[in-house]
Amino acid sequence: xxxxxxxxxxxxxxxxxxxxxxxxxxxxxxxxxxxxxxxxxxxxxxxxxxxxxxxxxxxxxxxxxxxxxxxxxxxxxxxxxxxxxxxxxxxxxxxxxxxxxxxxxxxxxxxxxxxxxxxxxxxxxxxxxxxxxxxxxxxxxxxxxxxxxxxxxxxxxxxxxxxxxxxxxxxxxxxxxxxxxxxxxxxxxxxxxxxxxxxxxxxxxxxxxxxxxxxxxxxxxxxxxxxxxxxxxxxxxxxxxxxxxxxxxxxxxxxxxxxxxxxxxxxxxxxxxxxxxxxxxxxxxxxxxxxxxxxxxxxxxxxxxxxxxxxxxxxxxxxxxxxxxxxxxxxxxxxxxxxxxxxxxxxxxxxxxxxxxxxxxxxxxxxxxxxxxxxxxxxxxxxxxxxxxxxxxxxxxxxxxxxxxxxxxxxxxxxxxxxxxxxxxxxxxxxxxxxxxxxxxxxxxxxxxxxxxxxxxxxxxxxxxxxxxxxxxxxxxxxxxxxxxxxxxxxxxxxxxxxxxxxxxxxxxxxxxxxxxxxxxxxxxxxxxxxxxxxxxxxxxxxxxxxxxxxxxxxxxxxxxxxxxxxxxxxxxxxxxxxxxxxxxxxxxxxxxxxxxxxxxxxxxxxxxxxxxxxxxxxxxxxxxxxxxxxxxxxxxxxxxxxxxxxxxxxxxxxxxxxxxxxxxxxxxxxxxxxxxxxxxxxxxxxxxxxxxxxxxxxxxxx
Numbered sequence: 001x002x003x004x005x006x007x008x009x010x011x012x013x014x015x016x017x018x019x020x021x022x023x024x025x026x027x028x029x030x031x032x033x034x035x036x037x038x039x040x041x042x043x044x045x046x047x048x049x050x051x052x053x054x055x056x057x058x059x060x061x062x063x064x065x066x067x068x069x070x071x072x073x074x075x076x077x078x079x080x081x082x083x084x085x086x087x088x089x090x091x092x093x094x095x096x097x098x099x100x101x102x103x104x105x106x107x108x109x110x111x112x113x114x115x116x117x118x119x120x121x122x123x124x125x126x127x128x129x130x131x132x133x134x135x136x137x138x139x140x141x142x143x144x145x146x147x148x149x150x151x152x153x154x155x156x157x158x159x160x161x162x163x164x165x166x167x168x169x170x171x172x173x174x175x176x177x178x179x180x181x182x183x184x185x186x187x188x189x190x191x192x193x194x195x196x197x198x199x200x201x202x203x204x205x206x207x208x209x210x211x212x213x214x215x216x217x218x219x220x221x222x223x224x225x226x227x228x229x230x231x232x233x234x235x236x237x238x239x240x241x242x243x244x245x246x247x248x249x250x251x252x253x254x255x256x257x258x259x260x261x262x263x264x265x266x267x268x269x270x271x272x273x274x275x276x277x278x279x280x281x282x283x284x285x286x287x288x289x290x291x292x293x294x295x296x297x298x299x300x301x302x303x304x305x306x307x308x309x310x311x312x313x314x315x316x317x318x319x320x321x322x323x324x325x326x327x328x329x330x331x332x333x334x335x336x337x338x339x340x341x342x343x344x345x346x347x348x349x350x351x352x353x354x355x356x357x358x359x360x361x362x363x364x365x366x367x368x369x370x371x372x373x374x375x376x377x378x379x380x381x382x383x384x385x386x387x388x389x390x391x392x393x394x395x396x397x398x399x400x401x402x403x404x405x406x407x408x409x410x411x412x413x414x415x416x417x418x419x420x421x422x423x424x425x426x427x428x429x430x431x432x433x434x435x436x437x438x439x440x441x442x443x444x445x446x447x448x449x450x451x452x453x454x455x456x457x458x459x460x461x462x463x464x465x466x467x468x469x470x471x472x473x474x475x476x477x478x479x480x481x482x483x484x485x486x487x488x489x490x491x492x493x494x495x496x497x498x499x500x501x502x503x504x505x506x507x508x509x510x511x512x513x514x515x516x517x518x519x520x521x522x523x524x525x526x527x528x529x530x531x532x533x534x535x536x537x538x539x540x541x542x543x544x545x546x547x548x549x550x551x552x553x554x555x556x557x558x559x560x561x562x563x564x565x566x567x568x569x570x571x572x573x574x575x576x577x578x579x580x581x582x583x584x585x586x587x588x589x590x591x592x593x594x595x596x597x598x599x600x601x602x603x604x605x606x607x608x609x610x611x612x613x614x615x616x617x618x619x620x621x622x623x624x625x626x627x628x629x630x631x632x633x634x635x636x637x638x639x640x641x642x643x644x645x646x647x648x649x650x651x652x653x654x655x656x657x658x659x660x661x662x663x664x665x666x667x668x669x670x671x672x673x674x675x676x677x678x679x680x681x682x683x684x685x686x687x688x689x690x691x692x693x694x695x696x697x698x699x700x701x702x703x
Contacts, residue, residue: 055111056167059214078431081119082367092391098405109166116428123175131392137179164476177222210260227270231309242277276317289324296341333373334414375417376407450479451528465512471504481525608687621702638691642684644674
């Protein structure tokens with residue numbers, strides 16, 4: 001039920017008659033011994049040196065086993081941690097907040113300062129993706145694919161990677177929670193526009209981090225109305241709302257599962273206060289857990305009974321005995337509106353409740369000095385309660401001129417910072433992945449059988465006649481022995497080894513004008529090796545005639561169908577096999593493009609469309625070949641290919657990369673899902689994806 005920019009409104013805590021029952025019973029573990037609390041506070045209330053030693057744990061893939069979460073070895077895992085603010089909001093307001101998003105991760109995982117989170121929840125807000133006024137409920141849809149891609153590339157990717165580097169699990173939370181009903185009423189219909197927005201988000205995000213074992217997906221932060229304000233296991237109209245929610249959200253689960261096996265966390269109507277809906281019927285699919293959000297202002301908190309679902313629908317009704325329960329939001333702060341409450345009348349009892357079962361996991365809200373209830377203050381700000389501004393439509397005041405500026409932990413009976421930190425320290429060795437798998441020297445090398453993740457985003461940066469430069473995104477290792485090195489191969493044979501921390505290599509000693517398959521795999525300290533990620537690369541043609549320019553002796557196969565080779569003026573060719581049906585182009589920096597020395601030149605800056613018509617039977621062909629070069633290389637990530645019922649980034653449809661010299665980029669029809677029998681076929685390129693560069697297309701053909 002979070003609303004980081006203003007107190008929540010009364011309808012979000014609408015209540016039925018309270019029913020106070022007896023306490024929750026004995027805790028699974030004794031709660032916060034005074035010696036632990038004293039030890040935590042001895043570290044001081046400041047953040048200490050950012051980027052200090054991390055209390056990293058292995059982060060292997062997790063799965064559900066009944067009501068428990070387990071690692072690949074069958075060990076029961078219980079995760080505890082904190083929320084941060086939206087990473088883009090943090091970055092855009094860093095001069096007022098005092099830190100960037102990655103600096104916040106570093107601070108929260110600094111073992112030398114007593115921090116031991118095992119999980120960090122990262123809220124991704126439509127408000128920030130689409131750059132709306134903070135505190136607003138953005139319209140549906142709140143953003144387009146280009147804006148989402150920009151958000152991921154510039155803000156979320158680095159946070160996800162930093163969590164991997166610091167050895168903590170990362171929940172990617174799609175954080176919608178204001179002003180938009182998920183269904184028109186308790187009888188429906190569901191909000192199909194909202195359904196499409198969320199589906200587009202996960203269709204993009206799920207495959208992006210599918211190979212990151214430390215990433216969990218929280219599908220929808222807080223569905224609002226229609227709410228479940230009674231116990232669905234005893235009240236039919238509430239059970240009907242849960243069934244409607246299944247209809248609304250099951251497609252999102254299906255979309256994620258079509259791309260990724262990461263653990264899925266599902267919320268519930270009425271601001272994720274009713275996970276007991278899972279007792280009526282669970283979502284279809286494997287490895288799904290359920291979320292619960294609660295604050296001091298709710299009825300169940302007033303009675304300190306978080307089990308009774310008849311109390312305004314706010315109790316969990318023992319759902320954790322059937323399914324894993326992730327309490328991804330709770331917190332307290334005196335004088336903070338709906339969040340009002342203190343350690344004595346809420347915090348102590350609720351932290352005890354969280355430890356009654358190893359099937360309960362939690363992340364406290366919020367490890368931030370701005371989003372309430374806060375765990376920190378900003379001692380460097382003249383008035384720390386002042387607004388930090390509107391980064392998208394206004395200005396952001398400067399309180400920290402040289403990042404980072406230290407935050408101060410909140411303490412005392414009306415604050416939560418010291419209590420959460422102490423709890424994380426107390427349970428730092430409880431429910432850790434890999435716990436109890438054997439002895440050895442204690443560094444995990446001799447028991448680590450889990451290979452690192454395969455490198456991602458392998459691309460060709462440049463080529464010469466005899467060499468290829470490649471780069472990739474770092475792998476992660478969850479087995480405990482740590483990432484050691486990368487093996488670079490050429491056509492399946494090892495060429496060289498580079499140390500962990502290096503994500504580029506030059507392969508030389510190659511032949512001019514030759515295509516190679518470059519592969520990169522990751523190796524950990526125990527010798528486990530990942531699968532290899534590969535990319536095709538073609539060296540530049542040799543300069544046999546002494547002109548100083550590469551001779552392009554690339555020949556077109558005799559049985560190929562040339563769609564266009566751009567040897568005409570402006571676009572049509574006299575070649576017998578040249579279809580010459582360049583339908584059109586527009587919105588480029590150079591208008592409709594231009595033909596220069598046998599190449600079509602397209603200058604784009606987040607705009608441009610281009611179409612070649614085919615319009616004949618191509619059932620005898622199995623691939624599309626584009627002979628192309630780019631100004632910088634890597635332009636395959638900048639535009640969509642639309643052909644035969646398939647529409648996707650070129651990079652997702654081929655293993656080839658665009659380099660700075662002309663080379664063939666091949667798209668296989670079968671692997672790309674292109675139907676060559678479709679009528680009225682054309683090759684369409686769409687450049688509204690946020691990129692900026694220049695392409696030179698020398699030929700488009702079918703083989």
